[in-house]
Amino acid sequence: MPAPVYLDHNATTPLDPRVAEAMKPWLGGLHGNPSSVHSFGRTARAAVEEAREQVAELVGGISPEIVFTASGTEANNAVLLSAFAGKGGGHLVISELEHPSIQAAADRLEGLGVEVTRLCPGVDGVVSVDSLVAALRPDTRLVCLMLANNELGTVQPVAEAAAACRARGVPLLCDAVQAAGKLAIDAGALGVDYLVVAAHKFNGPVGAAALRIREGAGFEPLILGGGQERRRRAGTENVAALVGFGACAALASQELDERIERLGDLRDGLEAGLSGLPDARLHCASSPRLPHVTHVAFPGLIGEELVVRLDLAGFAVSTGAACASGVVEPSRALLAMGVPAAEALASIRVSLGTTNDEAEIARFLPVLAAEVEALRSLSAEPAARAVAG
Amino acid sequence: MTAEVQTAVPAGESAVPAPLTAVAMSGGLDSSVAALLLERRGTPVVGLSMLLWDRSQQVRHGRCCGSLDLGDARRVAEQLGLPHYTLRMDGEFRRHVVDPFVDGYVGGRTPSPCISCNTEIKFEAFWERARRLGAGRIATGHYARIRRGTGGLYELHRAVDESKDQSYFLFELNQEQLERALFPLGELTKTEVRELAREAGLAVAEKGESMEICFVDRGVREFIESERPDLPRRPAQVSASDGEELGAGAPYYRYTVGQRRGLGVAAGRRLYVLDVQPEDNRIVVGGRDELLAPGLIGRGLHWIAGAAADRAVEVDVRIRSRHPGVRATVESLPAADGAGACEVRFSEPQAGVAPGQAAVFYRGSQVLGGCWIERAL
Numbered sequence: 084m085p086a087p088v089y090l091d092h093n094a095t096t097p098l099d100p101r102v103a104e105a106m107k108p109w110l111g112g113l114h115g116n117p118s119s120v121h122s123f124g125r126t127a128r129a130a131v132e133e134a135r136e137q138v139a140e141l142v143g144g145i146s147p148e149i150v151f152t153a154s155g156t157e158a159n160n161a162v163l164l165s166a167f168a169g170k171g172g173g174h175l176v177i178s179e180l181e182h183p184s185i186q187a188a189a190d191r192l193e194g195l196g197v198e199v200t201r202l203c204p205g206v207d208g209v210v211s212v213d214s215l216v217a218a219l220r221p222d223t224r225l226v227c228l229m230l231a232n233n234e235l236g237t238v239q240p241v242a243e244a245a246a247a248c249r250a251r252g253v254p255l256l257c258d259a260v261q262a263a264g265k266l267a268i269d270a271g272a273l274g275v276d277y278l279v280v281a282a283h284k285f286n287g288p289v290g291a292a293a294l295r296i297r298e299g300a301g302f303e304p305l306i307l308g309g310g311q312e313r314r315r316r317a318g319t320e321n322v323a324a325l326v327g328f329g330a331c332a333a334l335a336s337q338e339l340d341e342r343i344e345r346l347g348d349l350r351d352g353l354e355a356g357l358s359g360l361p362d363a364r365l366h367c368a369s370s371p372r373l374p375h376v377t378h379v380a381f382p383g384l385i386g387e388e389l390v391v392r393l394d395l396a397g398f399a400v401s402t403g404a405a406c407a408s409g410v411v412e413p414s415r416a417l418l419a420m421g422v423p424a425a426e427a428l429a430s431i432r433v434s435l436g437t438t439n440d441e442a443e444i445a446r447f448l449p450v451l452a453a454e455v456e457a458l459r460s461l462s463a464e465p466a467a468r469a470v471a472g
Numbered sequence: 473m474t475a476e477v478q479t480a481v482p483a484g485e486s487a488v489p490a491p492l493t494a495v496a497m498s499g500g501l502d503s504s505v506a507a508l509l510l511e512r513r514g515t516p517v518v519g520l521s522m523l524l525w526d527r528s529q530q531v532r533h534g535r536c537c538g539s540l541d542l543g544d545a546r547r548v549a550e551q552l553g554l555p556h557y558t559l560r561m562d563g564e565f566r567r568h569v570v571d572p573f574v575d576g577y578v579g580g581r582t583p584s585p586c587i588s589c590n591t592e593i594k595f596e597a598f599w600e601r602a603r604r605l606g607a608g609r610i611a612t613g614h615y616a617r618i619r620r621g622t623g624g625l626y627e628l629h630r631a632v633d634e635s636k637d638q639s640y641f642l643f644e645l646n647q648e649q650l651e652r653a654l655f656p657l658g659e660l661t662k663t664e665v666r667e668l669a670r671e672a673g674l675a676v677a678e679k680g681e682s683m684e685i686c687f688v689d690r691g692v693r694e695f696i697e698s699e700r701p702d703l704p705r706r707p708a709q710v711s712a713s714d715g716e717e718l719g720a721g722a723p724y725y726r727y728t729v730g731q732r733r734g735l736g737v738a739a740g741r742r743l744y745v746l747d748v749q750p751e752d753n754r755i756v757v758g759g760r761d762e763l764l765a766p767g768l769i770g771r772g773l774h775w776i777a778g779a780a781a782d783r784a785v786e787v788d789v790r791i792r793s794r795h796p797g798v799r800a801t802v803e804s805l806p807a808a809d810g811a812g813a814c815e816v817r818f819s820e821p822q823a824g825v826a827p828g829q830a831a832v833f834y835r836g837s838q839v840l841g842g843c844w845i846e847r848a849l
Contacts (some may be wrong), residue, residue, distance in 0.1 A: 385604075388604050388605060391557050391605045392605060392606050394555065395492070395518060395555055395605070395606055457606070458604060461603065461604050462604075
């Protein structure tokens with residue numbers, strides 16, 4: 084069987100060989116703790132600070148605003164817990180599209196007495212600014228609105244939301260983890276107070292993420308210890324991963340337009356092929372969305388089963404958030420959009436990457452059609468039996 | 473021996489391209505070696521694990537249900553280079569196995585949950601799921617053999633390793649289920665299985681046995697009480713078969729017919745539980761001779777490869793999994809409810825005919841069928 088085709092880039096992405104090359108000296112040869120006074124420390128410090136510049140440029144910030152963390156999850160958790168640290172009560176607004184690292188932190192805060200408003204997106208997979216403004220209260224301490232959704236790829240009206248929040252003095256956290264490398268990000272223009280990106284979603288290494296905190300925005304560190312990251316995130320810096328993060332950020336900054344065009348063309352080809360399949364239902368295809376994500380339902384089927392069959396046939400796709408797999412429950416985001424549970428369960432997500440090509444899409448489409456057909460014929464049987472019996 | 477095993481082709485397999493075989497991988501030694509043997513045959517194999525019982529307090533090493541074992545299944549699949557997936561089947565497991573098990577004890581019976589787990593879960597619900605993933609056959613680590621008889625019907629036989637034989641727990645399988653099932657361990661002894669695992673360097677090669685009921689982590693009584701918190705926990709009245717009251721024991725659902733130890737009452741002689749009477753919260757005890765019964769009334773009579781319905785059939789019957797077996801005749805009874813009622817008469821009286829257990833019929837190594845014990849005659 085030929086090598087399997089990877090079509091699940093929203094879960095994670097392959098490391099760009101140029102990024103690997105940049106990291107190499109730090110995986111053998113160079114070493115040093117950036118906090119050390121000596122030459123080894125200074126070399127490491129310089130590497131980390133260069134990465135910080137590169138990441139700052141990618142997100143439209145300045146390097147002192149960038150706090151490196153080990154994951155997007157950590158960064159999101161840190162902002163939510165910081166906003167409600169040491170104070171009782173208060174109000175939090177999140178959207179139902181948010182990543183589990185925000186949903187679960189919100190659940191925790193709710194258990195501690197914070198009131199949480201969860202905004203449902205429309206059927207287009209986009210949260211309306213009006214509904215967000217309507218949810219704001221005098222005691223609202225934080226609003227969370229992601230830049231682009233991990234399952235559907237829909238882009239959220241973050242700039243308008245942030246403007247409305249700013250006018251009321253409410254800080255906004257924007258989880259831009261899925262958008263980075265696939266959408267231009269300008270934290271300053273977006274007007275958000277907190278913004279999160281992670282390297283492994285755009286051909287960088289796992290274990291490196293960044294929280295951009297607007298100058299002047301409050302922040303209570305989640306992880307305490309040494310004075311790293313200007314006392315906002317303790318722990319010795321993961322120099323190799325951060326160097327890789329800087330490298331993939333620099334590449335993404337340079338190649339963004341080209342990547343968007345290429346991914347968009349691939350995706351359009353995929354969706355043109357999908358539209359020829361009987362009963363394939365594309366979700367949010369006419370919404371503003373990332374160029375590389377296709378979310379499609381095959382009503383009557385179980386998405387998890389289709390994912391396994393495609394895997395056995397050599398194609399890696401998913402049903403949505405990787406963290407939720409293993410448990411067949413309909414996607415929270417889709418349910419919130421008003422998609423019926425059966426249709427939500429019948430969905431798969433195809434997320435393309437820079438290493439995919441037309442030939443892979445051309446191989447994928449007939450296999451997908453065959454697996455859908457096979458599952459449909461199996462699904463028809465028990466129903467027929469039930470009617471007969 | 474090993475070489476012979478690797479080339480062995482089970483009955484019914486032909487030269488047509490082998491269908492995808494789904495191995496039910498629990499993470500234990502047996503199902504891991506089953507996967508190993510199939511993989512060596514060169515047939516396409518996928519490893520599937522069932523998440524049957526998802527209660528964090530139940531997650532403990534060495535049991536088939538815990539998620540740690542599923543981690544072992546994943547590790548073995550990785551070692552063998554097999555694709556591996558976990559199927560969440562706790563809903564089906566509760567419905568078909570756990571709830572009937574609890575109902576059984578609450579109803580004063582001695583349930584045998586592994587049989588329903590085979591009939592309803594491993595060879596039905598699991599098959600249904602495996603089939604939807606593209607499998608044409610399923611394999612398990614059971615010690616039993618499937619053969620194709622002269623008439624083309626599939627037969628179930630005892631394993632070569634008598635001490636590990638699990639055919640008793642498979643008596644309810646039907647022709648369709650046997651046709652699609654593979655038991656790669658049926659011709660092997662446990663020692664050989666462990667040796668194969670060691671040779672292959674499987675991570676589970678030194679793993680112990682899981683003999684207990686996999687979802688019961690402490691005692692049966694504690695389990696019943698945690699499942700049915702509203703069940704009255706009054707001590708049962710223990711009385712001798714002659715009417716003598718012996719005092720109060722534990723709640724009735726803690727007793728099973730044939731039980732000798734831990735009756736909770738003192739008497740000058742060895743006593744056995746003869747009957748559990750939930751409606752009166754009473755346990756009747758007596759001497760071993762009183763435990764003897766000439767036969768039993770069964771329900772759910774099942775013949776694996778068919779049987780003449782109108783006359784008595786001569787069999788060897790086993791009335792519990794570790795019973796050595798006794799000659800008997802089985803006769804189908806006309807039953808208004810169509811529940812497959814039957815009467816089994818032993819050639820000599822047997823002790824410990826426990827309602828809720830299965831009576832499984834053998835002829836030589838072959839499992840002819842069986843029934844569920846309704847009551848002793």
